[in-house]
Every structure is written in C-alpha cells, then in structure tokens.
Amino acid sequence: MYHAFNFSDVLASSAKAAWQVEDVLPAGAQLDFTRRFMPEALARTDGLAFLSDDEKRVLNQIRGHEYLALFGLVEEFILPFVLDHARPQLNGDDLRVRALLNFASEEAKHIHLFRLFHQRFTEAFGTPCEAIGPAEAIAAEVLRHDPLSVALVILQIEWMTQSHYVDSVRDDGELDPLFKSLLKHHWMEEAQHAKLDTLMVEALADGRDEAGIQAAIDGYLEIGAFLDGGFAAQTGLNLDAFEKATGRRLGAQRREHLQAQQHQALRWTYLGSGMVHPKFTATLAALSPAARDRISAVAPAFA
Numbered sequence: 001m002y003h004a005f006n007f008s009d010v011l012a013s014s015a016k017a018a019w020q021v022e023d024v025l026p027a028g029a030q031l032d033f034t035r036r037f038m039p040e041a042l043a044r045t046d047g048l049a050f051l052s053d054d055e056k057r058v059l060n061q062i063r064g065h066e067y068l069a070l071f072g073l074v075e076e077f078i079l080p081f082v083l084d085h086a087r088p089q090l091n092g093d094d095l096r097v098r099a100l101l102n103f104a105s106e107e108a109k110h111i112h113l114f115r116l117f118h119q120r121f122t123e124a125f126g127t128p129c130e131a132i133g134p135a136e137a138i139a140a141e142v143l144r145h146d147p148l149s150v151a152l153v154i155l156q157i158e159w160m161t162q163s164h165y166v167d168s169v170r171d172d173g174e175l176d177p178l179f180k181s182l183l184k185h186h187w188m189e190e191a192q193h194a195k196l197d198t199l200m201v202e203a204l205a206d207g208r209d210e211a212g213i214q215a216a217i218d219g220y221l222e223i224g225a226f227l228d229g230g231f232a233a234q235t236g237l238n239l240d241a242f243e244k245a246t247g248r249r250l251g252a253q254r255r256e257h258l259q260a261q262q263h264q265a266l267r268w269t270y271l272g273s274g275m276v277h278p279k280f281t282a283t284l285a286a287l288s289p290a291a292r293d294r295i296s297a298v299a300p301a302f303a
Helices: 007-017 053-089 094-125 135-143 147-169 177-205 210-246 252-275 278-287 289-302
Strands: none
Touching (some): 007 094, 053 094, 053 135, 053 210, 094 177, 135 147, 147 177, 147 210, 147 252, 147 278, 177 278, 210 252, 252 278, 278 289
16 A cells, blocks of 8 residues: 545545635735745746846746646646546545545635736736636646546646645745745645545546556646647747846747747646656556556656
C-alpha cells in the first residue's frame, strides 16, 4: 500500500482547511504591483540579462496573470469531471459521495476566486493581457479522452500545486502578500483534492489489464501535448502584453529567444513539476511500473 488515503479522513481534513473567498480576497484589497507575483522557480525571469529589473518584474506579473487565467481554465474541466464521477455513487457510500461533492464545491469556489483575482489584476495593471481559450472548447477536448487519462492529468495538476507552494512560494518573502495568499489557500484545498483523486484513479483503473493501463497513458500524453500547444500560444500572448506594458519592442531575435525560454518555463510550471512529483509517480508505479517509466522518460523535456 503506497498511501493511506480514505474518504473519511479527507472529508475531515477538508473541513479543517476550509476557507471563504472573502478570507483570501477581502473587500478593497489590492495587488501590490511594486512586487513580484510568481516565484523565480516558476517565472524564470531573473536570468534574462537583456531585460531591466522593472521589465523582469512586469514579465513576472504577466506570468501571474497567466497563472490566474490558466488555473481558472483547468478548474473548468476538473469540476464537471468530478461531478460526472460522483453521479453514479449517489446511492452508495455516503462518505464517498460527501467527499466528492465537497471536492466539486471547492473547485467551483476556486473558479470564483481566480475570476475575482483576475478582475483585480485587470483593473490595476493598465494593459490588457490575453489568455488562451475558450475554456469550454479546451474542456471538451480534454474530457473526450478516457476518464482514467483525465483523472491522471487532474492528479498531476493537484500535486503540482503542492510543489508550487511548498517548494517555491511559501518561503519567498518578496512576493506580493495578496497573491501569495491566493497560492497558499489554493494549495490548502488542492492537497486534499489530490488524495481524493488518487482514490478516483484507483477506482477507474480497477480491473484493467496492462494494455488498458497503457491506453490510458496514451490518452494522458495526448492531453499533455494538447495543453503544451496551448502553453506555446499563451507564451506569445504574454510577450504581446509585455511589449505593450513596457513600450519595448523586443526585435525578432530576442523575441524568438524569449518565446523559447518562457515556453519552457510554462512547461515546467504546468506539466513538468507535476510529472516528477513523488506522489504522482508513486500512483503511476502502483498502476504499472511500465507506466511510471514511460512518464519518467518524457518528463525531462518539460523541466
């Protein structure tokens, strides 16, 4: 047994960790645009020697906007997926049903919170920042895959938020406190969601042979490739916003360099950091050592 998660304990832990949107974003609270929003481990802006300190800060803040937009987007396919998984359980184990419905409720709360932060950002930043979408089309593409493939993508995302907060946000005293609070509270609930999704993955994998597991891994990789294409497009949108916000034209060569460098930063933020999370790889190994090895072989491309 590689974990000790159960619906009763997760439900109790979720109740202890629960928070309200107003706790995270009080009325009148404003983002501090003199500070960075994202930790350097994710933003990867400090090493860009051809940018000034102010330009690095602006690009970092645009990466913060991207984080709001993309997490708001992924929550849009997590929510219906969890509800679809919960629906057949409604006449079954009460604790399972309550835990899954609580999971869905918290994801809806996260969507609301990210939208409110996005609104505060947009009102104060002064330059329009675009994001990939529409969310409905992206959700439809993700959700058309094998449910086990989708559950693995969601599990990766949930463990990824833990890595983001624990490894690089929690001890960074230079980040804007309001944005840091968002990342902290998101992590608090996603840490419980990761446990529930581990149980969902196990239920969806139950009874599958090795070929069935490998087919689900195929779907997982297809979803990852689809999302990666979106991250490349998002990088271009980020650079458009950077040029407008700073009034600086990068030039073809520097823009090409920055596109490649920042696309890789997005790949690490939203794919690689989850693919290498030890609890995610432990779940893969429990499904199939060959599945774990396949993902381990792919992960360095997203580092």
